[in-house]
Amino acid sequence: MRPRFYVPDLDATAACMSLPDDEAAHLVRVLRLGTGAEVEVFDGRGGLWLAEVVEVGKRSASVRPIARATPAPEVALAVTLVIGVLKADKMDDVVRDAVMLGAAGIMPVVSERSEISLSTVDKSQRVARWQRIAVSSAKQCGRAVVPAVGAARLLAAYLAEPVDGVRLICVEPSGTGDGVRSVQAVAKPTSAHVIVGPEGGWSPAELEAAMRSGAVPVSLGGRTLRADAAPLVALTALLTSWGEL
Amino acid sequence: MRPRFYVPDLDATAACMSLPDDEAAHLVRVLRLGTGAEVEVFDGRGGLWLAEVVEVGKRSASVRPIARATPAPEVALAVTLVIGVLKADKMDDVVRDAVMLGAAGIMPVVSERSEISLSTVDKSQRVARWQRIAVSSAKQCGRAVVPAVGAARLLAAYLAEPVDGVRLICVEPSGTGDGVRSVQAVAKPTSAHVIVGPEGGWSPAELEAAMRSGAVPVSLGGRTLRADAAPLVALTALLTSWGEL
Structure with missing residues (x-):
């Protein structure tokens, strides 16, 4: 290369x-x-x-x-990863993996159980760091598109804004409440936001708020995933199911 | 918990x-x-x-x-991850992820481009370490099954033995030669070995040998994946495609 x-x-x-x-x-x-x-x-x-x-x-x-020249192919629909901010190294890996899998954008959100505050994210200039990682991952995986890493926001602020396409929120195996769908049951949309939580998962109130904002709860199977692996599993499973891997 | x-x-x-x-x-x-x-x-x-x-x-x-008590559900078919040994930490993550995704077993193999020799793997007692990681991952993900981590072998020795079920070998985007199938084109088998290469990928001779042993080459999409993310992507994509995530 x-x-x-x-x-x-x-x-x-x-x-x-x-x-x-x-x-x-x-x-x-x-x-x-x-x-x-x-x-x-x-x-x-x-x-x-x-x-x-x-x-x-x-x-x-x-x-x-x-x-x-011909770059690696892009995914036909825009998939944005909305990710509850994880601890330092893990978040770097998540950004790298999301770019490699073809995400169109990455939006970091801070939620109730995040182990880092919004002001710490801002002060430490992590978004700039994640954007550099996105560039480096695009180089490695062959994409000529560098997904934008958005400014970090509170989950509530993110949910308050309408989005084009569907919102999917990943829930833990124990969270098999009403209306939780398997990956296979999610019809291919024109564009999607895939929302994945931090180490401690979502609070019940957050899940409710997400569903009120139209988000569809999606299960990633019966085994509990590590927080830093869940985004990769979610994106891979959805893209596979939509014929876009 | x-x-x-x-x-x-x-x-x-x-x-x-x-x-x-x-x-x-x-x-x-x-x-x-x-x-x-x-x-x-x-x-x-x-x-x-x-x-x-x-x-x-x-x-x-x-x-x-x-x-x-009721453990996390097991995958209905036995999927064994055959993995080209990676550098230290990365291999730990791969073992943890494979268990979490439901693999039935893990077989480390040393191939031409492995950055570690078979004797180093043996001397450093890594297989015992990986087995301990498999136990710890089973605890975390909720499985009551601990997948066995096999003794490390040369790829050629592994390929020389027949297996039950299908052998799938993951190839890089550039390796789109004859007969490479997409994940979606792999019919659900009764059991499967999923073979994923080390950092440098497979040599042409290794790919040929694998195909002579009946392995079907499978593509994980058009973007180049990091070696330590490829096993997770391969297992997730195949299990999703088989309705087993």
Whole structure:
């Protein structure tokens, strides 16, 4: 695989496009590529080009796009992962996995049983960190789309806003109350928000509020999943069931 | 959830059963339970009992099984994960996830591109470690079955032995050669071995050997998955497709 660089303002007709600072640093200092090296550049919105390195400075690098290339296929419907913020490393893995599975976007929410507060998420600039992880995961999995990681919000604030398509909220095996559906019973929508809880799950009040906002409770089977594996299982199961894996 | 203890030689009719040393240590030193505490004990073969602590020593503990309890449901067909050994932590996660998803067994194999040799796996007693992780994952996910972790073998040795049911070998998006099927195109078998490669994937010779041994190549979609996420995606997708999540 050729080294891939993320150039959000990519102009495919340019004879010489300088890479953003962090991408240039990676090309120069980590990969130590020289003029003439073949690379790939992508704009994060689906455009991928074969390119040639045309200039290398101490901390800068420029490329010339040569020909359009074919990225990994995108999922035909927009699936957004709405995820109760998990502890540090686990959240990094969840963002990486969601991008790799083809999520269109990631929305972190803070709920009653989250082990981290909204102000801590904001102060620690985690959303910026998760966005960088999304870029790096797109590079690794072959996508030319970088899903946006939204600002963290309280679950209630997220539920208060209407969404296009369906809202699915994943519930634990014990939460087999009224109307819980299996993954197979969820008809393929035009777009979906898949809501997955934090380590401690949802409170009864949160589940009720989600259902009042139109969310359909979905079961991921009879065995209790680890919080950091549940998003991957939810996305894989739904995409498989919809013929989109 | 009540604390759960693994008692392989469980006798449900006994008035007083001592726990194995490590389980007793957990009860006494970590959970600090006393006589009369309600716990659950399971035999690793599907039997789960509500039990009462009847004796607590310095490093020992005994329980009395009271009534049969209902564990998390088992998958109706036996799915064995055959996994190219990954680097340390990642392999731990894979074992934990496979148990949580309902795998009937786990077979570690060393292949051409494994970053660890068979003798290192043997010397470092990793199989014993993975077996302990399988016990702990069974406790967490609610299963009363502890899947066996087999001895590590070379891929070729594994392929040389016939198996009951089908062999499915997961291939990368680029490996879309002859006969690669989507997950949805794999009919539900009576039992299955799902073979997933290490970080570097399979060599062409290994793929050929697997197919000669009757393995069906299966694609997990168009995006490149991380090696430690691929087993979870493979198991989830197949179980969903078979109506067994």
